[in-house]
Amino acid sequence: MARKIVVTSGKGGVGKTTVSCNLAVHLAQRGKRVIVCDLDFGLNNVDVVLGIEHLGLYDVTDAVEGRCRPRQTLVRHPRFPTLFALSSNRVSERYVSPQAVRLILDSLSPQFDFIIIDSPAGIEDGFHRAAACAGEAILVTTPHLSAMRDADRVAGILKSYRFDRVGLAVNRTRKDLIRRGEVLSPEEIAKVLAVPLYASIPEDDKFYLDNVNPKSRTYRALAELVEELPFRENKRKKA
Ligand SMILES: Nc1ncnc2c1ncn2[C@@H]1O[C@H](COP(=O)(O)OP(=O)(O)OP(=O)(O)O)[C@@H](O)[C@H]1O
Ligand SMILES: [Mg+2]
Numbered sequence: 001m002a003r004k005i006v007v008t009s010g011k012g013g014v015g016k017t018t019v020s021c022n023l024a025v026h027l028a029q030r031g032k033r034v035i036v037c038d039l040d041f042g043l044n045n046v047d048v049v050l051g052i053e054h055l056g057l058y059d060v061t062d063a064v065e066g067r068c069r070p071r072q073t074l075v076r077h078p079r080f081p082t083l084f085a086l087s088s089n090r091v092s093e094r095y096v097s098p099q100a101v102r103l104i105l106d107s108l109s110p111q112f113d114f115i116i117i118d119s120p121a122g123i124e125d126g127f128h129r130a131a132a133c134a135g136e137a138i139l140v141t142t143p144h145l146s147a148m149r150d151a152d153r154v155a156g157i158l159k160s161y162r163f164d165r166v167g168l169a170v171n172r173t174r175k176d177l178i179r180r181g182e183v184l185s186p187e188e189i190a191k192v193l194a195v196p197l198y199a200s201i202p203e204d205d206k207f208y209l210d211n212v213n214p215k216s217r218t219y220r221a222l223a224e225l226v227e228e229l230p231f232r233e234n235k236r237k238k239a
Helices: 016-029 062-066 099-109 123-130 145-159 176-178 186-193 217-238
Strands: 002-007 036-040 073-074 083-086 116-117 137-143 165-173 197-202
Touching: 002 016, 002 123, 002 197, 016 036, 016 116, 016 137, 016 165, 016 217, 062 083, 062 099, 083 099, 099 116, 099 123, 123 145, 137 145, 145 165, 145 186, 165 186, 165 217, 186 197
Parallel strands: 002 116, 002 137, 036 083, 036 116, 137 165, 165 197
Antiparallel strands: 073 083
């Protein structure tokens, strides 16, 4: 069964889709079978970020409404053969329930190791739909005060979901600002939000041109950590 991880944030534009896609690419490079599922129905762009927007025939609502089988919604990435995308780029105005999406993901789950769920910003229906499908969460924030305040609200709400694990990714960090004491360090942010720090992702101009970096050391480390989490927890329990 796949581990289902929702990538969420309070504020928009902090890097959820970038984190979802890069984490998925790096897990796939480590031989894992991964789906990136775009549940940001309003502003979906996982297919664009992965550069496969021209390849999909069906999306999640086609499976929900019975026009295709769940497996047919998946687009295999041409460069990473164990990476698949499940887009939501044809979603209409019609309401799609969390249960309906969960059924689709559950039916795909046995053939995969990870389902990474990209969620919309905020705490509206779309966020709850994405959270209801997952067993774990990664909360993304930048060091900006407004993003942190929104992340704090979401961290509170995530508690009510009783996820197996919740971790924090602090994106767009800048050493110069941290050194000058102008922003909190990722460690300090994790302490304030009371969420364990999974990754500190530096501001990187390369993301301006290309949203996925298969060579990123930061994302490689995040993928390694995510993969090992259950084993680390087991070890801790035994000790
Ligand atoms: N570490 C980084 N350094 C520089 N730019 C970044 C970094 N991470 C993300 N970005 C840029 O920030 C912008 C927003 O990222 P992204 O689309 O991943 O955010 P999001 O949280 O998914 O947004 P939305 O809430 O609209 O879904 C993109 O242009 C992306 O390239
Ligand atoms: Mg996004």
